[in-house]
Amino acid sequence: MKPGGILVLLAACLAACSNEARTIGPAMPQTLPSGDADPRIGAYQENAYQVSQGRRYFAWYGCSQCHAEGGPADRDLTDGKWRHGGGFAQVYASVASGHPEQDFVRRIAIEQLWQITAYVRDLPTHTAEKRYRLLVDQKGEAQGSSWNGPQ
Amino acid sequence: MNRASPLLAIGLLAACSGRQSPLAPAGDQAETLHQLFLLALAVCGIVYLVVVAALVWSLMRRGRDEDRDGAMRGLNRGLWATGIGIVLGVTILIVGSFLADRALFATRGEDALEVRITGHQWWWRIEYRVGGTARWIETANELHLPRGRTTRVLLGSADVIHSFWVPNVAGKIDMIPGRRNVLDLTPRQSGWFRGQCGEYCGMQHAHMAFDVKVEEPAQFEAWLARQSRMARPVGDSRGMHGQAVFARTCSACHAVRGTTASGRAGPDLTHVGARRSIAAGTITMSRGALQGWIAQPQALKPGTSMPAIPLAPADADAVAHYLAGLR
Numbered sequence: 001m002k003p004g005g006i007l008v009l010l011a012a013c014l015a016a017c018s019n020e021a022r023t024i025g026p027a028m029p030q031t032l033p034s035g036d037a038d039p040r041i042g043a044y045q046e047n048a049y050q051v052s053q054g055r056r057y058f059a060w061y062g063c064s065q066c067h068a069e070g071g072p073a074d075r076d077l078t079d080g081k082w083r084h085g086g087g088f089a090q091v092y093a094s095v096a097s098g099h100p101e102q103d104f105v106r107r108i109a110i111e112q113l114w115q116i117t118a119y120v121r122d123l124p125t126h127t128a129e130k131r132y133r134l135l136v137d138q139k140g141e142a143q144g145s146s147w148n149g150p151q
Numbered sequence: 152m153n154r155a156s157p158l159l160a161i162g163l164l165a166a167c168s169g170r171q172s173p174l175a176p177a178g179d180q181a182e183t184l185h186q187l188f189l190l191a192l193a194v195c196g197i198v199y200l201v202v203v204a205a206l207v208w209s210l211m212r213r214g215r216d217e218d219r220d221g222a223m224r225g226l227n228r229g230l231w232a233t234g235i236g237i238v239l240g241v242t243i244l245i246v247g248s249f250l251a252d253r254a255l256f257a258t259r260g261e262d263a264l265e266v267r268i269t270g271h272q273w274w275w276r277i278e279y280r281v282g283g284t285a286r287w288i289e290t291a292n293e294l295h296l297p298r299g300r301t302t303r304v305l306l307g308s309a310d311v312i313h314s315f316w317v318p319n320v321a322g323k324i325d326m327i328p329g330r331r332n333v334l335d336l337t338p339r340q341s342g343w344f345r346g347q348c349g350e351y352c353g354m355q356h357a358h359m360a361f362d363v364k365v366e367e368p369a370q371f372e373a374w375l376a377r378q379s380r381m382a383r384p385v386g387d388s389r390g391m392h393g394q395a396v397f398a399r400t401c402s403a404c405h406a407v408r409g410t411t412a413s414g415r416a417g418p419d420l421t422h423v424g425a426r427r428s429i430a431a432g433t434i435t436m437s438r439g440a441l442q443g444w445i446a447q448p449q450a451l452k453p454g455t456s457m458p459a460i461p462l463a464p465a466d467a468d469a470v471a472h473y474l475a476g477l478r
């Protein structure tokens with residue numbers, strides 16, 4: 001490989017280095033997003049770690065049971081068409097208060113709602129390959145109250 | 152330094168008899184590996200001494216005249232001796248390692264108690280098979296083993312690669328997503344030991360430990376029978392209140408068998424009060440520690456997937472009281 005190519009490759013590798021950078025501990029949001037311009041949104045929406053935690057909780061809190069293909073509600077969240085709006089605060093509200101029966105506002109802590117929202121808003125950007133990859137990666141995790149083991 | 156060196160040596164050796172040490176074997180597999188280690192140490196030690204002695208010897212002979220033929224003869228003899236030494240050493244090590252491997256797998260054909268252990272970031276799901284059935288008894292972060300019997304652990308991982316390691320009982324083996332690794336454990340000494348994840352698996356890898364108790368078979372059976380039971384009904388009003396709060400806020404991730412709480416994402420808490428530590432060996436179990444963990448899991452184990460859930464003080468107190476009573 002030419003030196004120029006190596007440099008480009010190196011730059012590409014390093015560019016991803018800050019993708020998961022985050023503060024840990026009390027800096028976490030304890031309040032709802034104040035609107036789509038809330039300055040904290042970037043730290044969640046643009047952060048690979050926060051989005052991936054969001055995916056984890058999405059499965060753990062049983063969202064995938066209704067929002068996966070063929071689920072009982074089968075409300076597709078991946079098409080990018082939001083019935084109740086696609087802004088951060090709007091999706092947050094859809095999750096937290098749009099499911100009165102599940103009472104997510106009280107059952108899910110605020111920081112987790114931030115992470116889940118970031119993940120839900122990330123869904124429309126997923127390619128088919130990425131969806132498959134995530135499915136394989138999360139096979140071993142619980143979906144709501146069912147867990148079938150990693151195999 | 153001179154006076155400090157014995158102290159230093161004691162400090163280093165003090166770690167050798169601990170409850171997490173491969174140098175204090177308490178089981179057949181660990182004993183086998185320990186013997187192999189001693190054999191390798193002896194062979195390598197002898198080689199080291201011979202090399203150093205030859206070096207010193209040749210330095211002392213520096214400058215001494217000798218006729219060329221004599222020197223060549225000496226060199227030839229030396230080369231032969233070295234060759235024989237290498238072949239001998241390597242043969243001893245290969246035979247030793249072959250025998251050790253056979254010993255590690257000696258119990259594989261026999262019946263054994265089956266335990267399925269799944270690594271999660273950053274805790275251990277532990278399930279005991281009920282003899283010959285498809286039913287499993289689930290617990291977490293504390294492994295009990297009957298002394299003198301072989302337990303076969305079936306290892307898997309739910310997320311990234313972890314590694315199962317109880318050095319006093321056996322060697323370590325990786326837990327790989329999508330793969331089932333198997334390890335036989337035949338402990339010979341009762342007591343508490345410590346297991347630790349042996350493969351870096353993320354921020355709280357160091358806090359991914361577990362307690363291991365080797366006990367007499369009768370004691371073990373009694374423990375397993377207790378674990379298989381539903382949670383004890385709560386007797387007092389504070390406990391009832393705690394149970395209600397738990398069902399509302401914690402049941403998405405935690406199960407307490409015999410109640411409505413049936414989440415599977417986090418550790419099973421049916422008998423959490425009987426465990427020795429909290430959050431995979433992070434803190435010692437007590438009523439206060441439970442409340443501290445519930446209030447601030449992110450402070451005790453930053454990055455853990457257990458969320459900090461704001462609870463009113465009376466609710467937090469009731470939940471901790473309830474969990475401590477789940478024995």
Ligand SMILES: [Cu+2]
Nearest residue numbers: 313348352359
């Ligand atoms: Cu680990």
